[in-house]
Amino acid sequence: MTALLEVAGVSKRFGGVQAVRGLNLAVHDGEILGLIGPNGAGKSTVFNLINGVYPPDRGRIAFKGEDITGKPPYRIARHGIARAHQIVQPLANMTVLENCTVGACFGRANLPLARAQDAVREAAEIVGLADRLDQPAGQLTTAGKKRLELARALSARPELLLLDEVLAGLNPTEIERMIAVIRRIRDRGIAILIIEHVMRAIMRLSDRIVVLNLGGKLAEGTPRSVANNPEVIAAYLGAPEPAGQSADVSK
């Protein structure tokens, strides 16, 4: 069986920093793959390489067996990969509805304007923004903006969702709700590649986990095997975690 997404031997260097080195990973249909690693391990860069924000220096990325290496973001979106950003990027002066309509009209679904409604409402319903459709995106709370990122990505009816720290900055109740939302999305058959620092959450969510360190793959396996891997523990203990995030874990 070929994987939905295949990243093979991908490298990216920024000036003197080798951000990603020879990374291999695969996301299969309908799975949640967690991508973790200390700060600066290259996680977000991997996302930027997958959805075409940067072209990789070396290696190959294939989606549904088709080579998408180096294609620009708008082409990759059309292939069926949608992304929720770590630093939320709302189209601030547009309403929630309009934001999601952009997703529905230009992403994989590629709907005409008049037919975008249903996709948008479904997505808004799933993430719990259905009652906020007419609110300007800029006026949402932090948690609301995170949901909007998700709703907008979902409106495109993607086959693979890239979630970049959608739990960061949320309080424990909001985290619980978001976890439920992510599960609901997966239950709809959408594969998810998720970067997360909230350990407890990603351990619960992921089917498999890939651990990055210094741009390369340190370990891969089930959440349990990864958590017990001595190399992983060393990498994490070696890198001090920011206070806010360890607080999340303890709760």
Added chain:
Amino acid sequence: MTVQELSPSVAEVAAQQPAEHRRAPLWRRPFMWLIVLVGLAFALLPAWSDNVQLRESLSLAAVYITLASSLNIMLGCGYVNFGNIVFFGLGGYICVYLVSERLWPLAAAALAAGVAVSLLALIFGMGILRLRGAFFALATIGVNEAVKAFVSNFEPWGGATGIYLSLDVYDPLGGPSQALWNVYFLIVAVMTASLFLSYAIKSSKFGLGLLAIGENEDAAAVLGVHTPRYKALAYSASALLPAIVGGLFFFKSGIIEPAGAFDLTGSIEAIVMVMLGGLGTVTGAALGAFLYEELRGVLLTTEAFSHFQLVIAGVLLLAIVLFAPGGLMGFIYRRWPRMRRLLE
């Protein structure tokens, strides 16, 4: 499997609400008829009263409305084009040249000018639209100045002295006096077309993409908006009607020369007009252009102000940016929120 097949409950809910946002076809919307009405008023008012002075004032207003509406398309995707007047001047030159030297009929020449300038803009656009923000604005000024310098030295177009039309060219349109009326009607038609175009773009998927680019270009690309193509098409679309109206305007003037055709002041005034009326609204661009033209007329004919017209435009722009960034339409929408539906 995707979201689409599942969650039937949501789909049902959506189906039950017959879509306040799903919209009627263009020609059945009230705003379209409002545009037709404005066009008719422009055409008929001076014709009925046979008032040449009113015609000249409205003619200038119609040209401004065309320029402002077209500029608004680019502003919609967040790019300030300071060299927007280059389309007007270049269109004017091509049209006047075709009429005067090649003896083309006016309508064909103006149309050819529009198409040619629009294509040029598409090619130029693909290059300079890689720049963002202030760099793009500077590049657009550069384009205007470069074209002006080129035309000033281009002998087939009369170099620095430009082209004078002989009175013969007005004969096919019923002689000089009748020709002015006919050209006026054509200008009003182009103005109406510019409002239609603005509105059609604003209520289309294309317009939504431009709006998304204006809000956050990188996010728009990640969402799937083909940003380079959209920007280039917007740039090209914003060139078409200014070029045509430029052709008609300079045909009507009977003379075209570089300093008048590529006057940067015109670009800046167009920006003031759009800001005055309200950025991103079809009505606002038109209203701003109309009011600005009227104001300008008053200032130019008032002894005390005749040399300060631009100073006042500058102060006006400052005041708008500082105190009313939404312009007139922003004010109207805040005051009467229901107008948002009626006046796009």
